[in-house]
Amino acid sequence: MGIGKMKKHREMLKRSVLRRHLPETHRFTHARALRMLRTYSTIFIKPNHGSGGSGIIRVKKVRKGYEVRYGLKRTHVGSASLYKAIQSYLRPSGQYLVQRGLRLAKYKGSIFDARIYMQKPKKKWDISGMAARVAAPHRFVTNYHKGGHGVKLKRVLSRLFTKRKKVKSTLRKIKKISRLMARTINKRHSIRELGVDLGIEKNGRIWIIEANSRPGHKLFTQLPDKTPLRRIMKNKHLIRRRLMN
Structure with a gap:
């Protein structure tokens, strides 16, 4: 059984930078x-x-x-x-x-959130992939298993914000929050992968929805650019080898 959501939430609450993003x-x-x-x-x-x-x-x-x-x-x-x-x-x-509840921004009429795939093949946490998870019509969750589909995160943010500067600053914040989340949870738990789910409101406010210590990678198979998927699979292989040694 993975780490409970409540336990991860309490661990993140101790970090002031993360606390302001926790609903x-x-x-x-x-x-x-x-x-x-x-x-x-x-x-x-x-x-x-x-x-x-x-x-x-x-x-x-x-x-x-x-x-x-x-x-x-x-x-x-x-x-x-x-x-x-x-x-x-x-x-x-x-x-x-x-x-x-969060008032998530929409992409083409459906709510979306951001999935950041974090991996630690060596000593540092890497961002292996980033994608927007767009909910299926009439759904209130964005998960792949509930019909959600993946879209390049930058494309979705560019549609949400008219200014390129806002897109860049939002991506920067997303990366910073994701790295800090991975390091915070890793302090108490032996993990090498983390799926970070972040909600984004219309005004650009970022919320931490949850962190999954057993993330799935199927979402990244839907992206036209297979570079993140290849990176995820390569790092999975490195992690497995490292754990076996």
Whole structure:
């Protein structure tokens, strides 16, 4: 089992540079979810362990009560029925966290986030690949396994920001945050790969969605330029050799 999302979140909270990019996140309880819904219009309830966008519930305040979404299922409930609606999607033995919702920017009408593939084949962390994960139509998660597709990150940012200077500064910040995340988590855990997921708002604000210690590389097979994919596979080979020695 990989490192829990809550554990990684707490480790990153200790770094002031990362703290300002972390959305409010807590271990899930029904009372905590209700408290957060008083502050935020949307919250996400996620499995503490797991990847691929599976098991995520979105709760959104609407005109009359709440909209609860799970995959493509959508239900509208009042306050009295909210607990039951959420509970119906939770695994009895699972641990969950609750996170404030982000207003992610869109690309061609679909939300997107950034996946940064970090690897440590030798002594330093390298950025092996960067891509935008664009959600499938009507989806609220961007994951490849939920129909999301990869687009060159620079292309997506160039469409979001009209000024090239803004694109460059955003890419610089993304790289800085990703490297710091990898070093921070690596301090407490023996890892050599990390999939960093960053959300970007319309105004350019960057949020840390999560860091996956067992990242998949399928997203990079969808990019026309196969250089990042080749780099990822080469580094995977180097890491395997290093672990075997």
